[in-house]
Amino acid sequence: MLPYLAVGAVAAVATYLLTFVWRKLAWRIGAVAVPNERSVHTRPTPTAGGAAMFGALLIALAVASRLTEFVDVFAASSEVLGVVGASAVMLAVGLIDDLREVSAPAKVAGQVLAAMVLYFLGVTLFYFRVPFADFVVLSPDLLPLFTVLWVVIIANAVNLIDGLDGLAAGIVAIAAGAFFVYSFRLREVGLLDSSNIGPLIAVVTAGMCLGFLPHNFSPARVFMGDAGALLLGLLLAASTMVVGGRTADQFSGQTYFFFAPVIIPFVILGVPVLDTAFALIRRTVRREGFSSADKKHLHHRLIQLGHGPRRAVVLLWLWTAVLSGFVLLPTLTGRGNAIVLPGLVALLIGLYTVLWPGLGAPSAYDEPIAGEIPVVVGAPEMTSMVDVMIEPPAAAHLHDES
Numbered sequence: 238m239l240p241y242l243a244v245g246a247v248a249a250v251a252t253y254l255l256t257f258v259w260r261k262l263a264w265r266i267g268a269v270a271v272p273n274e275r276s277v278h279t280r281p282t283p284t285a286g287g288a289a290m291f292g293a294l295l296i297a298l299a300v301a302s303r304l305t306e307f308v309d310v311f312a313a314s315s316e317v318l319g320v321v322g323a324s325a326v327m328l329a330v331g332l333i334d335d336l337r338e339v340s341a342p343a344k345v346a347g348q349v350l351a352a353m354v355l356y357f358l359g360v361t362l363f364y365f366r367v368p369f370a371d372f373v374v375l376s377p378d379l380l381p382l383f384t385v386l387w388v389v390i391i392a393n394a395v396n397l398i399d400g401l402d403g404l405a406a407g408i409v410a411i412a413a414g415a416f417f418v419y420s421f422r423l424r425e426v427g428l429l430d431s432s433n434i435g436p437l438i439a440v441v442t443a444g445m446c447l448g449f450l451p452h453n454f455s456p457a458r459v460f461m462g463d464a465g466a467l468l469l470g471l472l473l474a475a476s477t478m479v480v481g482g483r484t485a486d487q488f489s490g491q492t493y494f495f496f497a498p499v500i501i502p503f504v505i506l507g508v509p510v511l512d513t514a515f516a517l518i519r520r521t522v523r524r525e526g527f528s529s530a531d532k533k534h535l536h537h538r539l540i541q542l543g544h545g546p547r548r549a550v551v552l553l554w555l556w557t558a559v560l561s562g563f564v565l566l567p568t569l570t571g572r573g574n575a576i577v578l579p580g581l582v583a584l585l586i587g588l589y590t591v592l593w594p595g596l597g598a599p600s601a602y603d604e605p606i607a608g609e610i611p612v613v614v615g616a617p618e619m620t621s622m623v624d625v626m627i628e629p630p631a632a633a634h635l636h637d638e639s
Contacts, residue, residue: 240306245444251293252448259289285335287465290445297441313432319358326351327471331464352388362478392470399466403454407554409469410446415561420480435480442472559583
């Protein structure tokens with residue numbers, strides 16, 4: 238595992254240092270999120286931090302290519318080139334949207350293009366498990382469709398949760414780290430080939446997020462923007478496809494996780510996937526476009542319950558960690574009853590989420606943002622936050638880019 242951790246550390250350090258450079262460059266090229274009538278941050282802030290992440294991705298992969306541990310990964314196929322090419326396309330799509338807002342159909346078209354780059358260069362899934370049935374071998378006609386759907390779903394899921402400082406970076410760091418542990422375990426027991434690129438991409442993704450978090454946690458000095466959110470979503474999609482879509486064997490807590498190759502990626506990504514599902518249902522019922530913005534995401538609801546922005550972020554991080562542990566412990570121990578511990582932790586976090594606002598006084602940083610209308614839990618009707626916030630002198634805690 239040491240070579241993987243070393244490459245992840247390179248990705249973290251490179252992202253951290255390159256973000257300093259990008260923060261200065263962003264002002265010069267106009268990559269700045271200026272507050273408007275829909276924003277909740279109150280001062281111009283550099284955005285499109287995904288550019289720094291992409292630079293770190295290239296550096297980390299270049300370092301990995303020089304290590305003997307990854308000879309098979311770089312020599313066996315064109316998948317590394319596919320990940321780099323698709324990442325460049327996704328970065329370009331997000332960067333254009335950060336600099337000059339583009340329409341939703343144009344953004345989706347760019348995501349489809351990135352997915353097709355992955356497909357044509359070999360980054361795709363071959364198997365798909367059907368719950369309560371068996372796994373099916375996907376026909377060549379279906380491979381492009383499944384690849385596109387997977388990339389678009391995961392990329393937009395990450396993009397939708399990018400609404401609080403540090404939220405998306407933290408959740409993706411936890412999810413990618415957990416998925417690395419899972420995929421590395423599959424490799425250890427011989428169910429994943431040594432040439433599989435999935436574990437490497439997962440650990441690099443986690444490293445990129447950890448390197449970006451010091452710049453992005455509240456109060457954020459830079460936003461990742463669509464450039465970063467879409468890039469991270471693509472990398473998560475790529476790593477989960479080549480692991481979950483390449484593992485036909487039964488494994489991972491035989492009793493509970495027969496469908497692990499499909500279930501585990503979605504459970505680990507439970508927070509963004511759940512938020513995306515709720516947003517789709519909510520906007521369909523209202524007959525609104527899926528790209529229309531609102532303040533009913535999970536992080537907004539936590540703030541309406543009385544949690545401050547920092548506490549809301551940490552709670553969602555904890556939920557992601559618990560969900561990841563829920564599927565990882567049986568994988569690592571081989572026993573289904575290992576899910577008891579994370580189940581209890583999930584219950585405690587749920588109780589804390591609901592009850593804490595009424596039990597104690599939050600700290601100065603966790604106070605609801607000045608100007609926000611508080612919500613009384615249990616009231617007949619929840620009062621939504623006002624669109625225009627008056628931010629305390631410290632800095633903005635929230636941003637709304639989804």
